[in-house]
Amino acid sequence: MTNPLSIFLPDSLLNHFDLLHVTELGEVSSKNMIYHIELAEKNDLHKGYNRLNYESKGFYPEKTIQDFPIRGKTVYLVIKRRRWREKQSRIEIKSDYSFIAEGSKLTIELSDFLKDTGRDPRRYDK
Incomplete structure (x- = not known):
């Protein structure tokens, strides 16, 4: 059974993250x-x-991003990304999730929505 909250969150977010x-x-x-x-x-x-070559070393500092409102209330996703380290070289790796709009603190879906709503074609197509 899927988590009911998943219908309000960016696609497949709960496949990679646990709800705290x-x-x-x-x-x-x-x-x-x-x-x-x-x-x-x-x-x-x-x-x-x-998995034998890497170990989890806690989390990076949490990141807060804004998502679509739910029932008229602003939604902030507080994301904790896991820190992985290669045991011998001590090189760290992390996942690159594409739900955060580059250079912003918005989800891509919200960023795209806001870009589209601010554009009235009658103003620009003269």
């Missing part, structure tokens, strides 16, 4: 309620790497 907490908070500056959805990368080594 969903917290509803009050945002002081806007006086609105927001959701913080905390996720931690699963303890699964990336494809193509031998």
